[in-house]
Amino acid sequence: MRSLLRHFLWAPVVLCAAISLQAQDTTRTMEKVKVTGFKKKNPFDDRLPAQSLSQQTLQQVNAPTVGDAARFFSGVQVKDYGGAGGLKTISVRSLGASHSGLLYDGIPVSDVQSGQTDLSRFSSNNLQSLDLYQPNPSVSLLPARAFSSGSVLAMYTPSFNVAALTRNRWQAGVRNGSFGYWQAFGGAAWILPRNTILSFYTEGVSSEGDYPFTVINGNLSEKTKRNNSRLRSLQGEINLSKQFRDSSSLQLKAWSFVSKRGLPGAIVFFNDRSVQQLYNRDYFVQTRYVKSISENTSLLIAGKFNHAYTRYRDPDFLNNSGGLDDRYRQNEGYLSASVSQAVSQNITAALSADFAYTTLHANKSNFAKPSRWSNWDNLLLSYADSLWQVQGSVLWSYFQDETKRNNASVSRNKFTPAFSLSRKLGLRSPLMLRAFYKEVYRMPTFNDLYYNFIGNTSLRPELARQYNFGVTYSAHAKGTAGHFSASVDGYINRINDKIVAVPSQNLFVWTMLNLGKVDIKGVDVTAEAGGAFGMITWNARVSYTWQQARDITDPSSSSYRDRIPYTPDHSGSGILSVAYRKWTAGYSAVLSGTRYTIGDNSSFTQMDGWGTQDVFVARNFSLKQLHLQVKAELNNLADRRYDIINLYPMPGRSYKIGFTINQ
């Protein structure tokens, strides 16, 4: 316990130092580094809770993928199965992974099969910013589907805002780290005639993931290494964008991800055999057209085709055909149209309509082969003046399933309202109060409904109600002082008809049921500060989450009012970075309190809290027009051994060295 305490005490010391440093007013002007002219709303000045990690921050924390970066947002719990190849999914404000939406350059990413996208497949290296919105971005011109989830994690690549590109650019780099980690990447953007820009980015990752850990089993505990955790992945995208004379713009993106990884599985005492493999081959093409029809009217049209191929191979599976070799092919076509109309100086109305058609094929016998028509229509009305921002909206969701075999779910539809408002305390006041209410209707996934034996076609959709009250503070001092922004949001969420898997005949056979009612209360705190003293500039970010998500399904159950699994009461993160001439250095920490492995809370199902700390130092060099950077990272520097998911050990101390060059 004492050594554990020492690990945790580190963090507050550094974080408090960051706060007090920032209190000292400095005499130098602090310019925020702007890599491009990518313009966004200040997240601390928004009607809806929003958090943002800039490219600069993403490069400074130990976050090779979006799944790793999401740990730094308040309100987010990342389920991480460990290592570079470990699956990573997020639950925002305890609503569950299926309630978090994803946008890639403004267009939804979906997975109707499982309802949750593995965030380890999106590299953070090519992102201009990673934003988290609760419940959705506050802009009006948005696809209707972006209004359909409890939160939205939005990834923006440099190609989202091509106006920022003023000359041809290219970049390349390589990183090497512990446990056989190699990452190589490269990209370029060319300005072509007629306001056309062509760009590409590609990245390959190879990792053995054979990090050491200890099997903790009394006097038979042993030190060993993860095996079957090798990852090979390759991703890439090509973008073509064109700005037309009438100031409308068209973007076209082709994206692809290919990977092969071992699934090392949970630690099992006396059995370290692990041969399961997961293969992914995904691609999508998407297009986005934005046009201002008049001064008051804007139009957004988007389309996408997505293909996801998943293969799960278990040669040890004891069937008569030499193991398991499951292959799933999911296809989705998607169309969206939105129009926004300024009705008066203060009032805007917007209407969006989205359609998607999704199919799932599998090589399993008796597989249902489901397909789904989805339709979302969203109507919103917003009012804004210098003090008030008010928005009301209503979303219509409609789902109709068909199956080739067995029964299909009946069609489902619902109107769900949302309402939000904010008020600045004064025209020059840095303080703003905000509140929102939103209902979220979550259709069961194909796995929930149609998975052989486990699926249950009579499942009802989940209904979540979100209430949020918050206050934000945002001060950007001109001249000598730095900036400080903070937000505190309290929230209450209620989930009805929560879909849970329960063991049925025995521990091997589970089934899906609408079992749950969950009562969630929480507070998210986020603060950012920056400044300069002397030649040293610094930036700090702190997030903290308090939440209690309790199962209130059945008063007679032993888990009644117990906490839902893997949801700590306290969690948080901190980032501090300093720059001096050509040097930058930083420290970051992620912390989590105790949590429970199952809904039945007891000291035996409780897991230790954990905390990791990372440091880095980087040096920039200029060679004529070339910019070089050499960066060294030491991650989990206290070598904390911990599990996020029970019996899935996480890596201990590791290093990474990177070299990038760009022009």
Add this chain to the structure above:
Amino acid sequence: MKTTSLLIALSLFVFVSSCNKDDNPAPETPEVTTGLYVMSEGNFSGSNTMLTYYGFSDNKATTDYWNSVNGSGLGGVGNDILLYGGKIYIPMNVSSNVTIANAFTAKLISKIEFTDPASGAKREPRYAVGYKNKVLVSSSDGTVAVIDTTSLTVDKWIKVGANPDGLAVSGDRLYVANSGGYNPVFDSTLSVVDLNTMAETQKVKIGVNPGFVAADNSGNIYVACGGNYADVAPSLVKFSTATNSVVKAADTAIGKIRYYDGLLYATGGYFGSKNVRTLSTTDFKETRSNFVTDGTAIINPYGVNIDTETGDVYVTDAKNFVTTGEVFCFDKNGKKKFNFSVAPAVGPNTVVLIRQ
């Protein structure tokens, strides 16, 4: 600013003080006298199988007795426990070994790896029965292991059908239910093994997805068939070893089945009755639709074992397989004698009596 730093310092303080789990006092380790062992399988990938010892002298349950005696856990999914010749044999399904201990101390004697040496794949043992100086263990990889009770090594891996499950000895023959449960189309056969030659002599068609097996003392085998969860319903089948044929089959859903004193004691499994029933061995009619007569409520009767000396019936309640389980003891009339919790153990499946 000050308030912010105060708030953060405060929250981090709260955080630090809540980051370690509650401590559990180490349980005392009583000596084994006369009492019960309860095997609780735990969660599928939880490596939390536990053995409970319940002493009749002080009516006290000690879970995790195995860990207190041996200083380490049993591993993943203890599927069964067999008391035979002064030793206990525990088929550990997910850890894939058979753990053998002294029955009167629970001290580990040996652990036999259940791994196919050719492929390296795990065999996944399921159930164990004793025969003369051998213990026979079915494994999901299609084998029955013959363990010598003196040398504690495997003499032979007898090849049977797909994914064998329950097994029972009648005369000089072993009957093994081939469930085929890992396949899209289930198996439907019962393997007959000659225990003199230790080889399978035939496969008999018995019913779709055969699981648990029980033998009576007049040469009959009872097999609980699970059906295919679609158009074939679960059934109970009676097989005569004398005529080598099925003599009775009836649609009824059964999880586990035991024979005692002219009656069959059956749990309902997931699809069947939520009560422990007693059935006639001849026409399978319910002699009691609920064996329990005093209104004792059991949420999910997962295992049933009978003390052949007293006729006492032990029922393990696995609840929802995730929360901690409970064990009930009834007299032969279905009146509760006592019950105890096996907390923190999950999924109790088998009770064995230990007398010394």
